[in-house]
Amino acid sequence: MLIDQCAYSNRWRAVTPAAKGIFALAGFVSAFAAGTPAAALCIALLMSATTIFGAGIPLARFVRAACVPFGFFLLGSVSLACSVEYHGGDFSIVWLPNGPAPVARVVARSCAALASLLFFALTTPMIDQIALFRRLKIPETLIEIMVLCYRMLFVFSATLRDVHTAQDARLGYATPKLALRSMGSMAAGLTVQIWRRAQALHLGAMSRNGEGPFRFLAPVFINSRRDVGFAIAAGALVLSLSCL
Amino acid sequence: MPESTMPPLLEFEGVSFAYPDGEPGLSACSLTISEGSRNALIGANGAGKTTLFLHANGLFRPQAGTVRYAGRPIEYSRAGLRRLRSDVGIVFQNPDQQLFSASVFEDVSFGPLNLGLDPESARERVEAALDAVRMSEFSGRLAHNLSFGQRKRICIAGVLAMRPRLLILDEPMAGLDHAMQKDLLSVLDDMHARGITLFLATHDIDFAYRWADRIHLMTAGRCAAAFDAEDLAENAGALESAGLPLPDVVGLYRRLVTDGVAAPGRVPRCVEEVLDLLTQRSIQ
Numbered sequence: 001m002l003i004d005q006c007a008y009s010n011r012w013r014a015v016t017p018a019a020k021g022i023f024a025l026a027g028f029v030s031a032f033a034a035g036t037p038a039a040a041l042c043i044a045l046l047m048s049a050t051t052i053f054g055a056g057i058p059l060a061r062f063v064r065a066a067c068v069p070f071g072f073f074l075l076g077s078v079s080l081a082c083s084v085e086y087h088g089g090d091f092s093i094v095w096l097p098n099g100p101a102p103v104a105r106v107v108a109r110s111c112a113a114l115a116s117l118l119f120f121a122l123t124t125p126m127i128d129q130i131a132l133f134r135r136l137k138i139p140e141t142l143i144e145i146m147v148l149c150y151r152m153l154f155v156f157s158a159t160l161r162d163v164h165t166a167q168d169a170r171l172g173y174a175t176p177k178l179a180l181r182s183m184g185s186m187a188a189g190l191t192v193q194i195w196r197r198a199q200a201l202h203l204g205a206m207s208r209n210g211e212g213p214f215r216f217l218a219p220v221f222i223n224s225r226r227d228v229g230f231a232i233a234a235g236a237l238v239l240s241l242s243c244l
Numbered sequence: 245m246p247e248s249t250m251p252p253l254l255e256f257e258g259v260s261f262a263y264p265d266g267e268p269g270l271s272a273c274s275l276t277i278s279e280g281s282r283n284a285l286i287g288a289n290g291a292g293k294t295t296l297f298l299h300a301n302g303l304f305r306p307q308a309g310t311v312r313y314a315g316r317p318i319e320y321s322r323a324g325l326r327r328l329r330s331d332v333g334i335v336f337q338n339p340d341q342q343l344f345s346a347s348v349f350e351d352v353s354f355g356p357l358n359l360g361l362d363p364e365s366a367r368e369r370v371e372a373a374l375d376a377v378r379m380s381e382f383s384g385r386l387a388h389n390l391s392f393g394q395r396k397r398i399c400i401a402g403v404l405a406m407r408p409r410l411l412i413l414d415e416p417m418a419g420l421d422h423a424m425q426k427d428l429l430s431v432l433d434d435m436h437a438r439g440i441t442l443f444l445a446t447h448d449i450d451f452a453y454r455w456a457d458r459i460h461l462m463t464a465g466r467c468a469a470a471f472d473a474e475d476l477a478e479n480a481g482a483l484e485s486a487g488l489p490l491p492d493v494v495g496l497y498r499r500l501v502t503d504g505v506a507a508p509g510r511v512p513r514c515v516e517e518v519l520d521l522l523t524q525r526s527i528q
Contacts, residue, residue, distance in 0.1 A: 127347040154388035155340050200341040207334045209358035216350035
């Protein structure tokens with residue numbers, strides 16, 4: 001749980017999520033507003049530097065968190081730049097007629113948007129994000145799904161680990177064939193567990209009079225106004241970069 | 245605290261219940277929980293302890309018989325269940341069944357907010373409940389980063405924050421090490437001192453004998469026997485038919501009496517009481 005660990009151990013843990021949200025949103029808007037790939041890359045660098053040097057997220061962790069989404073849109077940009085065509089028994093690569101400029105723009109903007117999202121995800125714990133979404137009046141059903149999914153993620157990862165260990169201890173992964181079989185039975189077992197846990201959680205909620213929407217007390221942040229003020233100023237700076 | 249001196253708070257009268265797949269849950273089960281008492285429910289796995297608890301909180305409805313709370317049959321209307329669940333709290337065996345929010349503070353606030361309290365009052369209750377289970381310093385932590393015993397205490401806090409009159413705990417000692425059991429026991433003693441009626445399931449006859457005012461034996465979905473804990477030695481037959489032994493301390497005391505080391509009298513409830521007896525004897 002790399003992202004979760006960073007979110008709870010960074011320097012800006014006690015900063016109100018509203019301030020972090022404003023700054024991340026400014027980065028995100030700037031990514032789309034950036035006129036040139038160079039401006040978008042500047043924004044990406046600034047947001048990444050803020051995450052690493054400001055919030056104190058270790059570089060290695062930042063890179064690990066960025067690897068998967070970065071790889072994903074790198075792959076996407078390759079398919080955008082060229083495509084493979086088949087004519088009369090021959091394969092040929094067809095490049096984008098307008099040249100590489102549109103691809104460079106998309107990649108640069110995506111980098112900036114990714115850096116902005118990573119800033120928010122790596123500095124703001126999920127419970128603070130949920131509290132912020134509640135204040136922003138995001139539909140209650142969506143928030144409840146987020147709350148349950150986040151909680152169940154840890155319950156199921158623990159169950160998954162236990163089942164895997166139990167199978168491994170009895171040579172369940174000794175050969176590729178056995179591993180495939182073990183994974184199949186684990187998936188089947190987990191399906192039943194999901195159903196049982198959903199039922200158990202329902203009983204747990206009912207026993208505490210929880211028949212309607214899930215309601216929780218929001219965490220309190222000191223210096224909220226000051227932090228939001230800083231975030232607005234910093235956000236304006238990032239937005240001005242998009243005009244470069 | 246003998247049974248007869250206290251008014252009944254929760255009563256089961258001939259309650260029967262079977263699960264939809266035909267699995268029997270309760271079979272003409274009758275028992276009484278008196279206000280302000282400490283009750284232990286003992287029975288083998290599958291005896292119907294959890295099913296009985298789910299009836300006490302109105303989560304299950306009897307197919308036959310009646311469940312009474314504070315002298316009145318439970319009303320299964322929305323408002324009736326709301327009132328009942330505000331008074332009768334249940335702590336499940338597995339804490340992961342009860343914790344919804346990843347944040348400790350948020351999760352404990354779930355019950356008080358469902359009672360319709362304003363955020364300030366709810367916040368006060370959450371802080372008081374976390375303090376009562378000695379988990380105040382964990383309020384900002386994540387549930388999944390806590391140990392099993394700590395998560396269990398958070399569950400208790402979540403129910404305590406609703407200020408129940410009757411607190412039901414399904415095998416609260418299961419999965420806890422000795423130190424955690426001792427801590428939890430002292431939390432339960434504090435709650436009892438505040439006037440909360442306690443009703444818990446356990447497999448540990450020694451613990452039940454030492455801690456409870458009244459012991460209820462559960463076999464095959466029915467309450468086979470119920471007696472004051474201090475009368476347990478006289479109910480060896482009922483224990484035997486439920487497949488339970490006499491507590492070790494009773495066996496030890498009987499042997500001491502037979503050997504003339506201790507004088508016959510009130511049967512001690514724990515090893516400390518036996519040691520007191522021996523100390524008094526040596527002084528004499």
